[in-house]
Amino acid sequence: MIVVIADDFTGAAELAGISLGYGLKVSLCLDGSLQGDADVYIISTDSRSMQKDDALQAVKLATQVAVQLQPDFIFKKTDSVLRGYVADELNIQMEVLGIAKALILPANPSLGRTIRNGQYLIDGIAISHTGFAKDPEFAIQSSDIAEMLDHPVKVLHKGEELFMGLNIVSSAASGEEVDQWAARVDACCIAAGSGDFFEALLKRSYKKQIRAGQPFRSNAHVYVSGTSFNKSVELIRYFGSSYTAYIGSSIMNGSRGLDIWAEKAMQILQQHQQLIVAFDETINPSAFEAAHLRLKMAEQVKRLAGQFRIDELLIEGGATAAAIFHAFGINCFEPVYEWERGVVQMKAGDMLITVKPGSYNLPEPIRQQYKLYEDV
Incomplete structure (x- = not known):
C-alpha cells in the first residue's frame, strides 16, 4: 500500500x-x-x-x-x-x-x-x-x-x-x-x-495496464476556470463566449452585478446544459488576493448548484478546486477515469468532478463539447 x-x-x-x-x-x-x-x-x-x-x-x-x-x-x-x-x-x-x-x-x-x-x-x-x-x-x-x-x-x-x-x-x-x-x-x-x-x-512493483473503460457522461456540465495560465485564459476568451458567464471586477469588489451574472449563467445552463465560469479581462490577479478570487468563484458555483442541478464540474486549477470542494462540503473522492495525464474524473456522492492543472491541455472531447477548437 x-x-x-x-x-x-x-x-x-x-x-x-x-x-x-x-x-x-x-x-x-x-x-x-x-x-x-x-x-x-x-x-x-x-x-x-x-x-x-x-x-x-x-x-x-x-x-x-x-x-x-x-x-x-x-x-x-x-x-x-x-x-x-x-x-x-x-x-x-x-x-x-x-x-x-x-x-x-x-x-x-x-x-x-x-x-x-x-x-x-x-x-x-x-x-x-x-x-x-x-x-x-x-x-x-x-x-x-x-x-x-x-x-x-x-x-x-x-x-x-x-x-x-x-x-x-x-x-x-x-x-x-x-x-x-x-x-x-x-x-x-x-x-x-x-x-x-x-x-x-x-513501475518497480506494478505493471502498466491498457486503458479500459470510458468516462462517465453527464447532463448539466459546468467548466470552472480559476487558472491565471495564459493559454487557458485565452482559449476561453477567444472561443468560449457562447457558453461563458464572466466574473468581473464589479462582482469582486462588492455585490453589484451578482444577480445579473447569475441570471445569465442560468440562461446559458438552461439553453445548452453546459456553462463556463471564468474571470474576465477586468480581473488583474495582482490586484486581488488569490484566496479572495477563489472564494468568490466558489461562492458563485455553489449558488448556481442551489438553483440548477449540476451533474458534473470540470475545475481548472488545484486551489480553485479546493475552494469549491470546501463550499460544497466535499472531502473524499473516488477517482474513476483518467482522460489524459493530469486530467482525472472522480465521483463524489452523486456528482462527477473532473480536475486539471491550468497549464495542462484540455482533453479533446471537452474542447469539442464547448467548441474550443482553435489552438492559441
Whole structure:
C-alpha cells in the first residue's frame, strides 16, 4: 500500500490517474479521514495555497496520518515547477518520519518539462522565460533548480551518493533518467516531486495496464476556470463566449452585478446544459488576493448548484478546486477515469468532478463539447 501527500488537488488527482493506469484502487481525500480499502491513499493538503505556518502544520498532520497506515512507501507530490513551500514541507516530513534524506525530482520529461545541467526547461525554453514567470503567487524568476527551490539543497549529479538533507537531481531529461533516479530510492529516503517520478517508482512493483473503460457522461456540465495560465485564459476568451458567464471586477469588489451574472449563467445552463465560469479581462490577479478570487468563484458555483442541478464540474486549477470542494462540503473522492495525464474524473456522492492543472491541455472531447477548437 502507498500513501501520497500532495500540496494541491490537481497534483493529487494527477497521481490518482497514474495509479489507475496500473490497475490500483485509489482513495483521495482533502484531510486525514481516508476512506475505503485502497491500494493508494492520497491526501491533498492544499498547503501551496496556505500561509507558510498553516501549510507546515497541514503537512505535519497528513504525515502523522500516513505513518499510522504503515505504507510500503510515502511519496511527496510537489508542484512540478517547485512552486510552494517544497523544502520546508519536506523538512517537516523527514522530522516526523525520522528519515534524514530526501530526493527531489520535479521534472516531467513526458510532458516536455525537463532538467538539463541544473536548468529547468519547458519544451526546451528556460522556465523563467515562460508564463510561469507571471504566476501571481509564486512567480518563477530563475531557471536554476537550486534557486527555484530557494533553500539550501545539494544538487545531485549522476553517480553521486545521496547526501543528508535535501537532494535535487541535476538532470532529468528523459524517462530513462527518471527511472535511474527512482532506482536509488530506498527506505532511508523520501521521494518527492513529479508524476513521472511517481510512475517510475510504481513501475518497480506494478505493471502498466491498457486503458479500459470510458468516462462517465453527464447532463448539466459546468467548466470552472480559476487558472491565471495564459493559454487557458485565452482559449476561453477567444472561443468560449457562447457558453461563458464572466466574473468581473464589479462582482469582486462588492455585490453589484451578482444577480445579473447569475441570471445569465442560468440562461446559458438552461439553453445548452453546459456553462463556463471564468474571470474576465477586468480581473488583474495582482490586484486581488488569490484566496479572495477563489472564494468568490466558489461562492458563485455553489449558488448556481442551489438553483440548477449540476451533474458534473470540470475545475481548472488545484486551489480553485479546493475552494469549491470546501463550499460544497466535499472531502473524499473516488477517482474513476483518467482522460489524459493530469486530467482525472472522480465521483463524489452523486456528482462527477473532473480536475486539471491550468497549464495542462484540455482533453479533446471537452474542447469539442464547448467548441474550443482553435489552438492559441
